[in-house]
Amino acid sequence: MKTKDSMRDDASQSSESGIHSSQLMELFESELKDIYWAEKELTKEIPKMIKRASSQDLIDALESHLAQTREQVTRVEHVFEILGKKATSQKCEAMEGLFKEGKEIMDECEEGPMCDAGIISAAQKIEHYEIASYGTLRQFAQTLRISDAADLLEQTLSEEKAADVKLSKIAVTAVNVQADMEESD
Ligand SMILES: [Fe+2]
C-alpha cells in the first residue's frame, strides 16, 4: 500500500498542472481506441435494434443514428490521423456489457411497445456511455491543445446528446404510454 509520503513523491515527479502531458496523451489514445471499437460495433448492433423495433418514430431515430454512427467511425479515424497514429481499436468491456444487456432485453420481449421501451432503455444507456466518453475525450484534447481533434469530438458529442434527447421524447410520447396501456389491458 502506498504511504502518504510515497504518494507525495509520485506527485512531485509530475508537472505542476498534475499529470504529464505524455501520460494524458496515453490515456487519450487508450480512450480513443475504446470508443473506436464501440462505434464500429454499434454499426452492427443498431441494425439489430431496428429489426426488433415497431414504432416508426423509433425506427426512424435508430436509422438516422446509424448513419451518424458510421460518420462517427470516420471522425474517430480522423482524430487518430491528427495524432499521427494508426486507427486501432481496443475492446471496450463496459460497452460490451451494455450490448449484452440489450440483447437479453430483445431476446425476452414480445415485439411491440414493450419491446420498444426496452430497446430505448438499452439505447439510452449506450448513448450515456458515449456522452461520458466523448466529454472526456474532448476535454483531454482541449487540455492537450489539439483543437482540431477537440472540434471533431465536440461534433460527435453533440450528436450523441441529440440522439439521447430524441429517444427520451419517443419514450415519453409514444412507446411508454402504449406499453403501460398494454399492461393494464
Ligand atoms: Fe456514437
Ligand SMILES: [Fe+2]
Ligand atoms: Fe450514439
